[in-house]
Amino acid sequence: MKVLGIMGSPRIGGNSDVLLDRALAGAEAAGATLEKIILCKKKISGCLACEKCNETGVCAIDDDMPEIHQKILAADAVIHSVPVYFWSMTAQMKAYLDRWCALFDAQWRWHKAYWPRMKGKRIGLITVCGDSDVSTADPIVHSFRNTCQFTGLTWLGAVQASASAKGEIAGNEAALQEAYELGQKAAATTEEA
Numbered sequence: 392m393k394v395l396g397i398m399g400s401p402r403i404g405g406n407s408d409v410l411l412d413r414a415l416a417g418a419e420a421a422g423a424t425l426e427k428i429i430l431c432k433k434k435i436s437g438c439l440a441c442e443k444c445n446e447t448g449v450c451a452i453d454d455d456m457p458e459i460h461q462k463i464l465a466a467d468a469v470i471h472s473v474p475v476y477f478w479s480m481t482a483q484m485k486a487y488l489d490r491w492c493a494l495f496d497a498q499w500r501w502h503k504a505y506w507p508r509m510k511g512k513r514i515g516l517i518t519v520c521g522d523s524d525v526s527t528a529d530p531i532v533h534s535f536r537n538t539c540q541f542t543g544l545t546w547l548g549a550v551q552a553s554a555s556a557k558g559e560i561a562g563n564e565a566a567l568q569e570a571y572e573l574g575q576k577a578a579a580t581t582e583e584a
């Protein structure tokens with residue numbers, strides 16, 4: 392069981408990072424092997440909508456995203472963690488998500504090369520916002536949950552937390568526990584999930 396963590400905040404050691412690490416600790420305790428990618432350390436351009444990938448399944452942009460595609464394909468579950476920036480996700484996370492485009496064909500079905508590996512993949516999300524009302528992050532949840540529903544992936548759910556200062560979330564036991572449980576769920580066998 393492989394669980395991949397995708398960290399979408401440019402603030403390394405910040406709230407999204409702390410919660411993702413808790414989720415990955417939960418996954419590891421449940422027997423998963425882990426990999427974590429910090430998006431701001433990678434070169435990821437925006438999708439060009441060139442549609443070359445529709446045929447080949449391979450993105451035409453020469454940056455770090457094709458390597459991340461391979462890691463997504465190899466994982467059983469992917470947990471994303473991202474703060475709210477202007478009622479939306481960070482630019483790093485949006486560029487990453489748009490580049491999922493390369494995994495589809497022209498009809499927005501999984502590219503035939505990838506469907507066997509995308510089938511049943513489990514997707515989780517962690518959001519952090521400065522607002523005390525965690526529903527501020529609902530547009531991000533909508534984006535990830537709809538992507539899963541539209542493409543037939545398994546939605547593990549979202550942990551939505553509130554914090555402002557760097558690392559402040561470390562004092563929020565409830566959010567840490569929720570993140571840990573999301574990680575455990577990600578690592579559960581299909582029957583348990």
Ligand SMILES: Cc1cc2nc3c(=O)[nH]c(=O)nc-3n(C[C@H](O)[C@H](O)[C@H](O)COP(=O)(O)O)c2cc1C
Nearest residue numbers: 400402405406407474475476477478520521522554
């Ligand atoms: C550019 C920017 C825009 C932000 N926009 C919002 C916002 O629209 N709503 C909100 O509740 N918090 C907003 N925040 C606050 C962050 O979501 C909050 O500080 C969060 O804890 C950061 O998470 P991190 O430590 O993982 O980077 C914004 C922060 C930055 C830097």
